[in-house]
Structures are given as C-alpha cells and as structure tokens.
Amino acid sequence: MFHVLERRIQNTFHRRIQERYGADIPVVIEQPRQSDFGEIALPAAFQLAKVLKQAPRRIASELLAGMAPIPGVAALEVAGNGYINVRFDRGAYAQALLKAEEQVREETGRKIIVEHTNINPNKAAHIGHLRNAALGDTFVRMLRARGKRVEVQNYIDNTGVQVADVVAGFHFLERKTPGEVEALTANRFDYLCWDLYARVSAHYKEDPDSLRWRAETLHAIESGEGDLARMAHIVSDAVTAAHLETMLRLGVEYDVLPRESEILHLKFWASAFEQLKARGAIHFETEGKNAGCWVMPASAFAGGSGTEDSKVIVRSDGTVTYVGKDIAYQLWKFGLLGKDFHYRPLRAYPDGRQVWVTTGEPREHAPEFGRGTRVYNVIDVRQSYLQDVVVAGLRALGYEQQAAESIHFSYEMVALSQRCAAELGIELSEEDRKRPHVEVSGRKGLGVKADDLIDKLIEKALEEVAARHPEVSAEEQRAVATQIAVGALRYFLLKFTRTSVIAFDFQEALSFEGDTGPYVQYSAVRARNILRKLEERGEPLPDFQSELPPEALARQLAFEDFWQVLLAASKVDAAVERAVESGEPAHVAKYAFQLAQAFNNFYHQYHILHETDREKKVFLLWMTDFFRSQLEQTLSILGIDVPPYM
RNA sequence: GCGCCCGUAGCUCAGUUGGAUAGAGCGUCUGGCUACGAACCAGAAGGUCGCGUGUUCGAGUCACGCCGGGCGCGCCA
Numbered sequence: 075m076f077h078v079l080e081r082r083i084q085n086t087f088h089r090r091i092q093e094r095y096g097a098d099i100p101v102v103i104e105q106p107r108q109s110d111f112g113e114i115a116l117p118a119a120f121q122l123a124k125v126l127k128q129a130p131r132r133i134a135s136e137l138l139a140g141m142a143p144i145p146g147v148a149a150l151e152v153a154g155n156g157y158i159n160v161r162f163d164r165g166a167y168a169q170a171l172l173k174a175e176e177q178v179r180e181e182t183g184r185k186i187i188v189e190h191t192n193i194n195p196n197k198a199a200h201i202g203h204l205r206n207a208a209l210g211d212t213f214v215r216m217l218r219a220r221g222k223r224v225e226v227q228n229y230i231d232n233t234g235v236q237v238a239d240v241v242a243g244f245h246f247l248e249r250k251t252p253g254e255v256e257a258l259t260a261n262r263f264d265y266l267c268w269d270l271y272a273r274v275s276a277h278y279k280e281d282p283d284s285l286r287w288r289a290e291t292l293h294a295i296e297s298g299e300g301d302l303a304r305m306a307h308i309v310s311d312a313v314t315a316a317h318l319e320t321m322l323r324l325g326v327e328y329d330v331l332p333r334e335s336e337i338l339h340l341k342f343w344a345s346a347f348e349q350l351k352a353r354g355a356i357h358f359e360t361e362g363k364n365a366g367c368w369v370m371p372a373s374a375f376a377g378g379s380g381t382e383d384s385k386v387i388v389r390s391d392g393t394v395t396y397v398g399k400d401i402a403y404q405l406w407k408f409g410l411l412g413k414d415f416h417y418r419p420l421r422a423y424p425d426g427r428q429v430w431v432t433t434g435e436p437r438e439h440a441p442e443f444g445r446g447t448r449v450y451n452v453i454d455v456r457q458s459y460l461q462d463v464v465v466a467g468l469r470a471l472g473y474e475q476q477a478a479e480s481i482h483f484s485y486e487m488v489a490l491s492q493r494c495a496a497e498l499g500i501e502l503s504e505e506d507r508k509r510p511h512v513e514v515s516g517r518k519g520l521g522v523k524a525d526d527l528i529d530k531l532i533e534k535a536l537e538e539v540a541a542r543h544p545e546v547s548a549e550e551q552r553a554v555a556t557q558i559a560v561g562a563l564r565y566f567l568l569k570f571t572r573t574s575v576i577a578f579d580f581q582e583a584l585s586f587e588g589d590t591g592p593y594v595q596y597s598a599v600r601a602r603n604i605l606r607k608l609e610e611r612g613e614p615l616p617d618f619q620s621e622l623p624p625e626a627l628a629r630q631l632a633f634e635d636f637w638q639v640l641l642a643a644s645k646v647d648a649a650v651e652r653a654v655e656s657g658e659p660a661h662v663a664k665y666a667f668q669l670a671q672a673f674n675n676f677y678h679q680y681h682i683l684h685e686t687d688r689e690k691k692v693f694l695l696w697m698t699d700f701f702r703s704q705l706e707q708t709l710s711i712l713g714i715d716v717p718p719y720m
Numbered sequence: 721g722c723g724c725c726c727g728u729a730g731c732u733c734a735g736u737u738g739g740a741u742a743g744a745g746c747g748u749c750u751g752g753c754u755a756c757g758a759a760c761c762a763g764a765a766g767g768u769c770g771c772g773u774g775u776u777c778g779a780g781u782c783a784c785g786c787c788g789g790g791c792g793c794g795c796c797a
Contacts, residue, residue: 107740117739123777130777154740155777194797235797367795389795396797456792458724486725487791510789538759558759569745570733573725575790582732582746586759589733589745596759604756652736664734667744678752678761698756720759 075171077647079146080114083160086144087118090137097125109638112151112159119156130156146170164637165628171644171700172618172627181223187407187446188214188483189227191321191328192453194236195310197271198264199320200521201578202454202488202514208567208713209485210452211326212659215711219650225443228328229403230431232310233295233335235288236516240267241295241305242287243274252304259308264316265523267309272519296338318421318429320524324560325713328429330443336415336432337403343394345413346402355470356387366390375466385463397460401467408468408476409445416440448479455484455573483657485572489513490522491579498522511577522578531559534584535592543719554717558592561714565591568663568712589667591714597670598709598716600677601702607683608695618696621689630693635679640697642672643704650711659712666708673701 084101091097099121106115119134126133134152141150148163190210193203210226217224231237244250248270250258258266278285294302314331321327337343347368350356356368368388375385387398405411415432417440422428430440453461461482469477489511495502500520506512514521535555543551566583570576586592608615631637645665653661682698685691706716 102739103736104739105736111740115740120739120777157740231797364795369795383793386795391795393795395795454791455725457797459792460797484725489790513791535759542757542759574733575726577732579732585746587746588759590759592759593745600756600760607756649736656737660734661736664744671744674760675762677756678758681755683756720757 075167075174075647076641076645077651079162079167080648083114083116083144083147087116087137087158090141091118091122094137095122095126097122106157106159109634111153111157112149112161113641114160114162116158116160117156119158123156132156134158162641164631165624167644168622168627168631168640169624171640172622172696181218181221183221183223184447185223185225185445186217186448186450187225187227187444188217188450188452189229189407190214190452190483191228191317191326192231193317194234194516195230195232195313195317196236196240197268197313197516199317199524200514200516201524201527202521203317204324204524204527204563205485205488205567205576206452206454207321207324207326208564209483209572209659210450211321211324211713212564212568212662212711213450213452213483213654213657215713216650216654216659216662219707219711220654225446226327226329227407227443228331230310230314230331230333232314232333233292233306233338235292236271237306237310238288238291238295239274239278240271240309241302242291243270243277244305244309245291245302246284246287247274247277252301252308255305256308259312263312264320265525267313268516268519268523271516275517298339315421320528322423323525323528323556324564325715327423327425327427329427330417331420331429331431332403332406332415332443333432334399336434337399339434340413340415342402342406342411342413343399345411346398346405347388347394349405349471350387350401350467353471355467359384370463370466370470374470375462397463397467400460400464404449404464404468404480405471405473407444407446407449408473408479410468410471410473410476414444417443448481449476450481450483452483452485455486458482458484481657483572486575487513488576488578490520491577493581494522494577494579497580511575527583528559528563530580531562531584532556535559535562535586538586539720554719557715557717558586558595558720561591561595561709562586563591564713565594565663565666568659569667571658571660591712592720594666594670594705594709595714595716596720597673597677598702598705599718599720601673601698601705602716603719604677604682604698605695605702611683615699616692616695618692618699621692622696626689626693630690635676636693636697639672639676640700642669643697643701646704646708649708662708662711666705666712669701669705669708673705676701 080103084103087101091099101116101118104115104117106112119130122133123130131152134156138150138152146163146166147160149161151159153159188210191207193199214224214226244255291302294300295306356370359365359367359369364384364386367386367390369384369386371384385397386395388394402411416434416436417430418433418437420429420431451461465477465480468480491511495512502512532555535558536551539551539555569589605615649665650662653659680694682694685694709716
C-alpha cells in the first residue's frame with residue numbers, strides 16, 4: 075500500500091516539476107528523519123536549486139503553491155532548508171488497507187532465470203553452499219512476490235574434476251566396484267564422499283604420480299563407458315539427491331537441473347564455438363605462450379586496456395575450458411544457442427512442484443526451460459573475472475541486450491571464525507592463526523557441513539521447546555523446533571549484505587535472541603496467539619469493515635503510536651521493491667526485524683484482549699490481524715515458517 | 721604489479737544510492753513476569769564513520785592519494 079502512494083506522489087511531483095520548470099529530474103523519496111515530520115520527504119527543491127540557482131526553500135514554496143490535492147495526502151509542508159514533507163490522510167490510508175483484498179499476484183511478463191546452489195556433486199553441502207542457496211532462493215521469492223515469472227536452475231557439474239577425484243578414490247584407493255559403491259549410497263553417502271574427497275586430495279599431494287588417476291577417470295567419464303564412468307553417475311546422482319534433500323530442509327526448491335553430461339553429449343559447445351569463430355569473438359593464437367589455443371582478447375572483457383593476458387577458451391589439445399562451456403550454457407539460458415536439452419522428471423516436492431533434470435534423449439511432455447530475458451547467476455565473488463569473460467562472450471557475439479541482462483549476483487564467501495575453527499579441532503599454522511578468519515575448503519575436508527549445522531540448530535531449539543511445552547508430543551516438539559531452526563539459519567545467512575564476508579561462528583548462528591529469525595517468528599506467533607485466545611474466549615473476530623468506519627480509524631490513528639505501527643506494517647511492498655532493485659535480500663530481513671520490533675513493543679504496551687473500550691478494542695484487533703498478515707507475508711519471502719507456538 | 725571488495729560503538733553488522741540530530745543486535749549496567757507466555761519490553765553508558773586532500777548549499781556515502789585487511793588475476797573448475 076505504501077508503495078502505491080509513494081509512486082503516486084513521485085509521479086505527481088515529477089509532472090509538477092516538468093510543468094513549472096521544464097526540468098526532467100528523478101524525484102527522490104526519503105523517509106523523514108523524525109516521524110513527526112510526516113510520512114514522506116522530498117528533497118526535490120535541493121536538486122532544483124543547483125539548476126535554477128535559487129534558494130531551495132523558495133523553490134519548495136513555489137512548487138506547492140496552487141498544487142492540486144493528491145488523493146490520500148492530507149498535507150504538504152515546506153520544512154527545514156527546503157524539504158517538502160508529506161503527511162498522509164491517516165483515515166483514508168487505513169481504510170484502503172482495510173478494504174484491500176488479499177491480491178494474489180499473477181506471475182506474468184518476461185521470464186527471469188535465477189541460477190543458484192550449483193554444488194559439485196561429490197561431497198556434502200557446507201555453510202558456504204548454504205549462503206548461496208539462501209540468497210538465491212530468497213531472491214527468487216522476492217521476485218515472485220513482485221509478480222515476476224521466475225525459473226530456478228541448479229547446474230550440476232557431474233563430469234568434472236571434483237566428481238572424478240571421488241570416483242578415483244573409490245576405484246584406485248578403495249578398490250571398490252560400481253556395485254559396492256551403489257550399496258554405499260543408502261547411508262549418508264554425501265558425508266562418506268566428503269571424507270574420501272579429502273583423502274584423495276591429500277593422497278595427490280603425497281604422491282603426485284597418482285594424479286594420473288584423475289586423468290584416467292576424466293577420460294573414462296568422457297567416453298561414457300566402463301566402471302569408472304558408471305561409478306561417476308552413481309556418485310553424482312546420489313550426492314545430488316542428498317543435496318536436494320538438504321536444501322529441501324530449508325525450503326529451497328528448483329525447477330530444473332541442467333547437467334554438464336548433457337551439455338557435452340548434446341554438443342552445446344560445438345554450436346557456441348561456431349558462433350564465436352564466425353563472429354570473430356575468439357581467434358587462433360599462432361605465437362607466444364598461448365600458441366595453438368583459441369583465445370578471447372583481454373580487450374573484450376578487461377575494460378579495453380589491452381595490457382592483460384588474453385583468456386584461453388580452447389586449449390592447444392582441443393579441449394574446451396570451463397569458461398568456454400559456460401558461454402555455451404549462458405547462450406542456452408537466453409535461447410541463443412540453437413540447441414536445447416531434453417528433460418525427464420526427477421522428483422516431486424511435497425508442495426507439488428516438480429523438479430526436472432536434463433537428459434540426452436528426447437521425451438514427450440516436458441515443459442519448456444530456458445529462453446529467459448534476464449539471467450541472474452548466483453556465484454561467489456571469487457568468480458567475478460570469469461563471469462566477466464562470459465558476458466564479454468555474449469557481447470562479442472553481438473548480443474548486447476542479453477549481455478546487459480546477464481547479472482552476476484555475487485556475494486562474499488563464508489569463512490570460519492578463529493573460535494569456530496578451534497571448536498572444530500582444526501589445526502592451524504602460526505600464519506593462519508593471525509588471520510581474521512579461516513577459509514572453508516572442501517578439498518581439505520575443512521568446514522561445517524550443512525546437515526550437521528541444521529541438526530545442531532534443531533537440537534538447541536528442541537531444548538527450549540521441550541522446556542516451554544512439556545505437554546505436547548515429542549514429535550510435535552521436534553516439528554516446531556525444526557521450524558525455529560530453519561528460521562534461525564535462513565535469517566542468519568540473509569542478515570548480512572552480500573558484500574560482507576561472514577566469519578561463521580556457532581555462538582552467533584545458534585542465537586535465538588535479538589536480531590534473529592526466531593525473534594521475528596516469536597513476534598508473529600504472539601499476534602496469532604492473541605487472535606486464538608480471543609476465539610478461545612468465545613468471542614468471534616469482529617467484522618472490521620463494518621465496525622471500523624473511516625471516522626473511527628481516523629480517531630484511533632490520531633494517536634501517534636498507533637499510526638507509526640500501522641505505517642511500518644504497511645510498507646512490505648515498498649521494502650521488497652527496494653530490496654529487489656538493490657539485489658539485497660538482507661533488506662527484507664532487516665525490514666522483517668524492524669516490523670517484529672514494532673509489534674513486540676505494541677504488544678507489550680497495549681493489552682488488547684483486556685481493552686474495555688469497544689471501538690479501541692476492535693481497532694487493536696484489526697491492527698494485530700494486519701500485523702500478523704504482513705509479518706507472515708514478509709517471513710514467507712524469507713522462506714521462514716511461523717510455528718504454531720513458541 | 722594490476723583489478724574488485726571491506727574498514728562505522730568493546731564485538732557482529734545496518735545505513736533507503738549525496739540530505740535534517742550517524743542506527744540496530746550482542747555484551748555491560750539499571751528496571752519490568754498473578755496481564756495476550758519474558759525466545760520479550762523500557763532505560764543508561766558507549767562514535768575523530770581507518771587517515772588526508774578535494775568536489776558543493778550539504779559527504780559515512782562521490783573523486784584522488786595513503787594505511788590496514790580479504791579475494792581474484794591458470795591451456796584448474
């Protein structure tokens with residue numbers, strides 16, 4: 075609701091400024107420093123002062139003089155050195171909120187693709203992967219909440235070095251047959267691979283000769299035949315299934331899993347290669363250190379200075395680099411490759427959503443994937459350089475529009491705090507001990523596994539739930555504890571802005587107080603409790619529309635406290651819109667927390683069920699119900715459930 | 721060496737794209753449970769926004785230069 079009025083005011087002033095001064099300036103909207111200045115502040119006069127060489131205060135007065143009233147706005151005032159402060163018509167605003175039907179937003183328009191998670195299917199997921207998935211999934215929810223059509227992709231590199239290393243471990247180190255590996259998949263297979271991967275990596279270091287295992291395995295995977303190739307499929311399929319399960323615990327779902335094996339099998343690269351050669355985006359190097367390679371000139375992606383090295387796309391042995399394949403994949407996402415995958419259903423989620431996986435053979439009845447008009451790649455900041463090369467590839471092919479719509483949704487890494495590393499018993503060198511944090515490393519088997527962390531959170535929440543609700547069944551206690559644990563974890567991963575390195579610390583992540591998910595959940599539970607208690611007392615929920623005419627709303631909202639609380643709760647759409655524009659899920663988390671804070675204060679200060687004045691009681695109940703709905707909506711965008719009790 | 725990011729209260733972090741008196745959580749101290757369950761609320765203390773120049777009506781925010789830290793810069797992925 076707030077966003078609607080905000081836009082209306084913005085547009086009105088935009089037109090007004092054009093008519094009065096002939097200036098086409100973007101009208102900036104701010105929140106006044108103090109709440110008694112009004113609901114919205116416009117610093118437009120300051121912007122105009124530059125151009126017009128006049129005092130801002132005078133311009134502000136001129137703008138307001140003779141202006142037609144804006145629906146929903148009670149007053150416009152000049153304040154300070156030239157601010158224009160806007161006061162809403164409180165009664166009308168509340169009336170609009172009260173009347174607004176729960177509008178189910180159609181997901182329409184052009185398709186947006188968000189790719190996230192992308193974990194190598196050779197080991198258990200860890201906290202770094204969780205940050206990726208939490209950011210990606212929340213951003214998807216934000217876009218959908220704003221009515222966008224979104225497709226979620228999770229790319230699976232099932233033929234790469236990392237899978238090969240684990241397969242090599244099973245075959246050469248453990249001497250296992252595919253059948254024996256298959257049998258191992260039944261029980262915590264991703265954990266088993268976690269350890270094996272670390273062991274193989276250590277073995278390579280001790281005995282560099284054994285690196286030929288990797289080469290042999292990769293070769294076998296590419297040919298698609300033999301025990302090693304079969305084992306690669308067993309490993310990657312089983313670990314991928316484990317990842318889907320882990321992510322589902324956090325409410326993260328996907329639409330399609332594009333796999334590297336199909337990108338190879340369907341020869342995506344060959345199509346991309348032809349395009350790149352034909353457009354001269356890459357050229358064959360005949361001399362220098364890159365002789366024999368197809369390279370992209372640095373001028374294409376490094377700001378045009380040309381002093382940097384070119385990027386090799388095809389090696390001198392004819393094989394394609396990772397970036398090359400990524401260019402082909404990015405082209406496919408926009409429907410520009412001239413080739414497509416085939417698909418089969420992989421599994422159905424409890425909510426009915428179906429996740430598909432790519433296959434090499436045609437099948438019927440598969441939906442259409444890809445062909446997006448905008449693509450967000452959720453990938454950590456360390457791959458910025460390579461993402462730049464991919465975008466440069468598109469641009470070099472003449473796909474300017476798609477290059478501009480290719481967005482690297484980057485985020486900083488998750489490291490371990492020194493204390494966390496010590497708790498995990500990780501031995502560190504003197505050098506590492508001086509660093510602010512310790513980097514997670516799958517290769518070294520160094521990190522906090524996602525499922526371990528979730529389990530730990532559930533156990534901690536369970537202690538609290540059991541202490542507070544000894545009367546309910548153990549099963550129910552666990553269900554509630556799980557919702558709280560997930561709320562705590564998702565919120566923790568989302569509360570930091572994307573550019574902030576998270577130094578993971580158990581004490582912080584396991585906190586349920588203050589700026590945390592459970593705090594927000596608790597606030598929503600309290601709102602629900604009031605409404606439930608009302609019902610338990612045999613009082614029906616009032617018909618707010620008939621019992622709260624505009625005069626009553628205006629009367630109650632003349633009281634500043636109530637107005638501020640209502641105003642805060644009505645800003646969901648504005649908060650989410652701002653978060654989408656800036657690409658910051660953290661802004662939604664921050665808003666949720668502020669909302670919860672406002673409600674907790676309200677809850678403490680006014681005893682709704684004991685209110686004796688009928689109009690006030692009905693009004694307070696409406697506020698409670700409105701708060702509940704807005705808080706629930708915000709939490710659902712964050713992927714956080716509201717438990718039945720806490 | 722080049723590029724990107726970070727530096728704000730004791731600690732962990734926000735800061736609405738350049739706006740009014742720099743905020744929150746944790747921690748510390750003080751007060752509040754026979755109220756809709758305190759995973760809560762109220763209050764206090766705590767700041768040279770790393771340093772310096774500049775841009776302008778106005779800078780935590782922009783530019784440049786330093787200082788400190790992190791991450792990239794493979795015919796790895």
